[in-house]
Amino acid sequence: MLFHTLLRAFGRMRQVMDGYFAQYGISGPQWAVLSILHRAEQEGKSSLRLTDLGQRLLIQPPSVTGVIDRIERQGLVRRLASQTDLRSRHVSLTDQGRQLVERVLPGRAQQIRSLFAGLSEPERAGLTSTLEKLESQLGQLASDAARTVRTKGPEPAEE
Amino acid sequence: MLFHTLLRAFGRMRQVMDGYFAQYGISGPQWAVLSILHRAEQEGKSSLRLTDLGQRLLIQPPSVTGVIDRIERQGLVRRLASQTDLRSRHVSLTDQGRQLVERVLPGRAQQIRSLFAGLSEPERAGLTSTLEKLESQLGQLASDAARTVRTKGPEPAEE
DNA sequence: GTAATTTAGTTAGCGCACAAACTTGTTAGG
DNA sequence: CCTAACAAGTTTGTGCGCTAACTAAATTAC
Structure with missing residues (x-):
């Protein structure tokens, strides 16, 4: 999860x-x-x-x-x-x-x-880059969601 | 950061x-x-x-x-x-x-x-495993911090 | 130059987290 | 037994986030 x-x-x-x-x-x-x-x-x-x-x-x-x-x-x-x-x-x-x-x-x-002491250096680097990617995409999604307060099954992020 | x-x-x-x-x-x-x-x-x-x-x-x-x-x-x-x-x-x-x-x-x-649609499957998997590792270590750190309300430079997590 | 709109910040009121203190009930110790 | 300790929930008071509604100043429109 x-x-x-x-x-x-x-x-x-x-x-x-x-x-x-x-x-x-x-x-x-x-x-x-x-x-x-x-x-x-x-x-x-x-x-x-x-x-x-x-x-x-x-x-x-x-x-x-x-x-x-x-x-x-x-x-x-x-x-x-x-x-x-x-x-x-x-x-x-x-x-x-x-x-x-x-x-x-x-x-x-x-x-x-x-x-973050329990993580290795590559783990930290991977976490950073993944989170940055995640965050940039969540930016649009969040502003979409702020407006769309009706639809049930949105499929916004495609790539 | x-x-x-x-x-x-x-x-x-x-x-x-x-x-x-x-x-x-x-x-x-x-x-x-x-x-x-x-x-x-x-x-x-x-x-x-x-x-x-x-x-x-x-x-x-x-x-x-x-x-x-x-x-x-x-x-x-x-x-x-x-x-x-x-x-x-x-x-x-x-x-x-x-x-x-x-x-x-x-x-x-x-x-x-x-x-999480913007992430690839390996990215999701990496994120999950890193976060799980992180979370388990934060468990002790958090309970430590709850007690230690004085010291300045703790070095708890070593591995 | 006045009216309408926009912008900066605050106020009011709510949800949800916390710690501290309290009430009531349970369990242990003598 | 009966008292001391502990446990389950609640109350009180605070911090911090939000939206909606407001005041006052600046900007834009006409």
């Missing part, structure tokens, strides 16, 4: 990673935001719009609002007004947030390595 | 499958309960305890309570008292629930096939 196996493996991985982030008082989704802001900083952008953040996280606007609310309350992040667009708000790391990211990062890499 | 790729692929899959179940007015987790009860029936058990259900679903007791509450309200499932243990409650499919399962099942198989 491929689908079921993937479901279980994924659940386990999240469990392990969430446990790691919890040591620093943050959740997985909160980490995702912090790390994206950190990477943006290194690319020269000191802040991002909420919308851009949502696109990178693959989540909808209301979910972004919620996550940002919580890490802002913790003082890890700050909302700033945009000069050019009064609707828009930018988010940037506070000093405290930046320091947290830098404390979390090295151990996180370790943790991810340990997740 | 293996971890990230897996995360994205999984998110897409859930999106597609949830869309399918939504056509029948139920969610993914609700389907999981119904299908487990259906399989149990075919193995001769007309009902399961909430605890057993939780173990098969890999979710905690309060989550089971919630999902059952909602599908019981929809009339798909029924809570029954146990003869042998007054604390325990059993859950079984109603006629309506059983009929729903039988309507959903065939299309679901189709849907799962279409998820």
Whole structure:
């Protein structure tokens, strides 16, 4: 049962990673935001719009609002007004947030390595390439499914 | 980025499958309960305890309570008292629930096939075996992590 | 230049996961 | 026995995802 196996493996991985982030008082989704802001900083952008953040996280606007609310309350992040667009708000790391990211990062890499420690190098490579292929095809399928909420037996992916 | 790729692929899959179940007015987790009860029936058990259900679903007791509450309200499932243990409650499919399962099942198989339609047979086989290996190792790692909420650089999985 | 549309973000309300604390019933130990 | 420990479920409160509906600002259309 491929689908079921993937479901279980994924659940386990999240469990392990969430446990790691919890040591620093943050959740997985909160980490995702912090790390994206950190990477943006290194690319020269000191802040991002909420919308851009949502696109990178693959989540909808209301979910972004919620996550940002919580890490802002913790003082890890700050909302700033945009000069050019009064609707828009930018988010940037506070000093405290930046320091947290830098404390979390090295151990996180370790943790991810340990997740896949049981696999050989060729296995890891095969998994990566297969998953990438899978994901690109699921992209269309997902957007199809979002619209088609009636048909019973669709046969979209042919190749 | 293996971890990230897996995360994205999984998110897409859930999106597609949830869309399918939504056509029948139920969610993914609700389907999981119904299908487990259906399989149990075919193995001769007309009902399961909430605890057993939780173990098969890999979710905690309060989550089971919630999902059952909602599908019981929809009339798909029924809570029954146990003869042998007054604390325990059993859950079984109603006629309506059983009929729903039988309507959903065939299309679901189709849907799962279409998820993986972009992969060749050897790719599917490789993915399955790698994921199974991965999952078995993550089992211990997850239970370790649940206890170890202090150490920074664990090196558990060696082989 | 005003009206209609689109875009950015939030609010409201729901589903589903969790941990912690609780109730009630069962089992073990003295 | 009767108390202590354990087990089955539920309640409470939180996080995070969603859709639908909203406010306010920007853009486009006319």
